[in-house]
Every structure is written in structure tokens, then in C-alpha cells.
Amino acid sequence: MNSNLNLLIGLAMGLNLLALGTGRLPALIRAMSAQGVILGVMPVIMEHELDWRVALVALATMVGKGLIIPALLRRATRAVSIDRELEPIIGFVPSLLLGAAGAIAALALTQVLPLMPEHAGSLLVPGALATVFTGFILLIGRTKAISQVCGYLILENGIYLFGLLLIKAMPLLVEAGVLLDLTVGVFIIGIIVDRIQRAFDSLDTRKLTALRE
């Protein structure tokens, strides 16, 4: 069971690097949603006996992160008809190297942390730290509003991964509420992106600092 979980977390960490290395917005959205689906499967694997509530939340996570949010983002991309090439502030190779260094640092840090014995062998903590770090790099290093949203969603994926540590203590209702907030948030961002495009003729967030009448 634990090795299956570690395999899935390893896949999610690989998707982090894919998200950092890709130069195309659709590929970034795809990596982000695939990661969301992988994360959605995890609670089902972690629980010993299958509860219908766990299954429901897992299904909601997979549909929400794997279908609805990417569809909203793609619609926003189409509506503003932006060019698909991302313009990074931190280049692709440096951000890939940063992401890999973050993953290795997270693994090294986990060796030092005083974890519960049942979490010592699992990749949950390093995976969560590395994913949060990837989200930060994407938030800082990309200029297009939509790619920053993807960074934010990957950051949230990392926090969700961290929350899986407390799956016994934390009610899944909290997770369901977060998912709802996230979907509404992305829905609103889709509208905001349209407004930014109309007001500034570009989605480059650096231009938002320039005041206009």
C-alpha cells in the first residue's frame, strides 16, 4: 500500500518538473490537472476499508481538479485568445533546476524532521514540500495571469498533499469545502482574466502596476 502511494507521489513530483519545464500553456494546464487527479486517488488508497464518503470526496476532487477547473481555464484562454507561449521571468532551465533542487532539499529536510513512525518511510512530506515550492516558482517566475493561476493551483495541490497526513483527524468536509472554494475561485479568475485583457490589451501581470485613467 505504502509503495503504491509513494509511486503516485513520485508521479506527482515528476509532473511538478513537467509543469516547470513546459513552454506551452495547454501543457501546463494538463500537468496541473493530471496532478489533481493523482492526488484525488490517494485518499482511496490510504484508507483501509472503503467508506462511501471518502470515495465521494475522492470522486469530487478528481472531477473538480481534473475536468472542471482545466475546462474553465481553457475557456478563459480561448476567450482572451492569448498566444500560447509562456513568457517566463525565471527561464525554463533555471526553474527546472530550482524545482529539482527544491525536491532534493525537501527529501533531505524530511530526514531531519521528527515525523510519526508510520510517515517516516512515505514520500508524503517531501512531495508536499516540493509541490508547494513548485507552486511558488510558477507564481513568481511566470508573467501571464493564467500561468500564475496554475502555479496557485499546484501550490494548493501541495497543501492538499500535506493535509493527507492528517486524513484520520481532519474531516473530509474541510477538503470538500476547499475544493468548492477553489472551483469558484478559478471561475471568478476566468472573468477577471477577461477584464484584464480588455483593460490592458495583455495578460502580462507586470503591466498591472501601471495606472491608467
Added chain:
Amino acid sequence: MITIFDIILRLACWLLVAPLLPGIINKVKAWVAGRRGPPVLQLYYDLARLWKKSVVMSTLASPAFVILPAVAWVALLGAAMLVPLGPAGAGLSFRGDVLLMLYLLALGRFCTAWAAMETGSAFEGMGAVREVSYAVLTEAAMVAAVLSLSVQTGSISLATMLAPPAGAGAILLAAGLFIVLLAENCRVPFDDPNTHLELTMIHEVMVLDHSGPPLAVILHGAAMKLLLFAVLLAQAVLPMGRFGPFASAAVLVAGVLAVTAGVGVVESLLARFAFRRVPLLLTTAFLLCLFALLVAWKGGMS
């Protein structure tokens, strides 16, 4: 007496089998494209034809222009002698021979680049610059791959490093080493071996002004390098130590053939990448090997 016989047999094997691989790649490419393609033995005919021709030398070039390809060829053959061939083992094996292999490969590259600059042509200098700057990135990936194998087996001798399976990181290592193989041998996503007119080529630029026997030696050396990398990749990933002698030899041959066919398929399906995207792919190869190292290290601890 036995050892001399063994070494001669081994030399013959490396020298005679190597030109087969580019032929197989071309055959696979032709098959995917629905053509008949050149015969598998085409490179042998080319080498024989080039060997009979005379050398044309630029007035600028020093004798190094002819000597250096030979030095590079000997360095590659030396590196090949260090690589174990399945059940037969390596021609020469000692502690740390993997480092010697890496440096012999680097020496071969240095000689080819120098010979290219002997002509005094800016075009060839540009090719040499490209070759060497890609090599910086591929060598990082190679060193990470070698480290991951040596961490896993606790040894720095090629024969023991390659015998056991590469473990959990085998897929990462296979992907990383395959990209390194494509880059080191100037295959398609990095360089197109068929073009002779474009400004974007790498290896073919460097050998453009060579002719006759030196060109034959360079072509044969390139084929040998391809075989060397295919053998390394197959042995690093497959659990060679687990089979009997005959099964192991068969597995090695099948592995090398699979790698060669894989190169052909990749070449048929992919176009050459734009130059600015090449460092990204090579960094990916480096990271794949680095994560294989991490997996080997973590696996060794727990």
C-alpha cells in the same frame, strides 16, 4: 596465448559489428516511412570506398588534421575495450575503470573538435563549439548516471556496476541515458545526420572538410560510439547478472537491437528541436539521472 586470442576476438567484434548499427537505424527509418531504404551494410561499403580514396588537405592544415581522427578512433576503441560484453566481461577491468572510459570519450571528442578547427574554417569552428557546449550538459548527465549505478552497487568498476539490475530507478536511468545517447551520437532531436546543407548541424559540420581514410576513421569511430552507448544502456538497465552465459549474451544482443530500433523510431517520429530548446532537454536528462541517483541512495539507506 588465451588472453591475446581473447583480445583479438574482442577487437574484431567491436570493429566489425559497429558499422551495422547505423544501417539498422536507417532500415528502421525507411520501414517506418514506407521506403525500401539503403542496404543494412551500406556503411561497410562507404568505409571501403573512402579507404581507397586519397586525402585532400587544406594548405592551412597541419599534419594534426590527419593524425587527430586516428587518435580519437584509438581513444574510442580503448573506451570500448573497458566496457564489459555480457558474459564475456571486459577486455580490461580494474577499480575505477569507469572514470577512464568517461575521459577516453572526452579525449575522442576533443580530438575531433581540434581536427575540425585545423581547417581554419569558421563554419567548422562553429560546429566544434556546438559539439563541445552540448557535451558539457551530457557529461553532467553521464556522471550522474555513473554515480547512481556506483551508489547502488557500491563499486566503481564497470563489470560489477553493470551486472545487477538498476533497481527502482531503472526507468529514470533508461530515459536519461537514452537522451544522452541521442545527444552524444548527434541523432535527431539534437542533430540531423542526413543534412549536409543546413547551418544547424553539429557533427556533420565538423567532418565536412575531411576526406578519404580520415573520414572513414571518423565515421567508424562514430558508429563505435553508438554501439558503446547502446551496450552501456542495455547493461545498465537489464539485470545481466541474473541470466546464464548464453541467455545473457542473447539478452545483450536483444537489448542493443531494441535501443537501435528505438533510435530509428524516435528519428522517424520527431523533428529536430530548435537550438534554444536543446539545453532544456539535456537538463531533463541530467535531472532524470539525478533522480535515479536519489532513488538508489534512498533505497540503499532504508
